[in-house]
Amino acid sequence: MQEPRWLDEREMAAWLGFLEASNRLMRLVEHQLKVDSGLSHAQYEILVRLSGAPDGALRMTELADLMVTSKSGLTYQVAQLEKAGLVERRSCPTDDRGILAVVTDDGRRKLESAAPGHVALVRDCLIDLLTPEQRDTIAVALGSVNDTLRLRARS
Template sequence: MDEPRWLDEHEMAAWQGFVAASNLINRRLEQQLKEGSGLSHTQYEILVQLSAAAGGSLRMTDLADRLVTSKSGLTYQVTQLEKAGLVIRRSCPSDVRGVFAELTQDGWLVLRAAAPGHVATVREVLIDVLSREQLAVLAEGLGEVSARLRAAERRSPTP
């Protein structure tokens, strides 16, 4: 058996910094959205993805892929948004198994009201903390990580 490639001091600092920062940022965004609009961060991201889609509508499978979440987790969140009148679900006319999530007018209004506070918090906790150069390195590095993980998932999907 091969010896594990342990992290050196520099690698450990990067990993620990990533874990701490991502957890703290997620906690702060979750808090701001709950207090500002009554939405969870996942619910906000669902509304964002639907608002960016043609006609404010996406198949649930495409929405799950864009959000990098499980279909069951997405179903729960969409159900909560549906109960609040922010999203509706409709059947796919060409595939009986397909379901679309669609942003309602109230969903658009809630998203428009929530977005300024969310963006201000994103700026406060990340964007305005880093220089333009640091942001470019972060975007490039995390983009590479995401691309490799997505490619690996396509090669060997997990249930």
């Protein structure tokens, strides 16, 4: 068996910094969305993804892939949004087995009211703390990691 490649001090600092910052940011985002709009972060992301999709609709499997979540986890969140009248589920017209999640007009209004506070928090706790160069570096680096992990997940 091959010996593990342990992280050196700089690698460990990068890993722990990423973990702590991302965990703190996600907790703040979750709290802000719950208090300001009654949405979970996952529900907010569903509304964002659907609102940006053609006709405000995505197949549930595509939505789960975009959100990097399980189908059952997505189904639960969509059911909660459906109960609130923010999303509807419909049969896919091109595939009898497919189900579409569709944002409603109330869902669009909810997103419009939740977005300003969410964006303000993201700016305050991440974007405005970084220089433009740091933002570019993070975007490129995490984009590369994301692309690689997405490919691994499909193979």
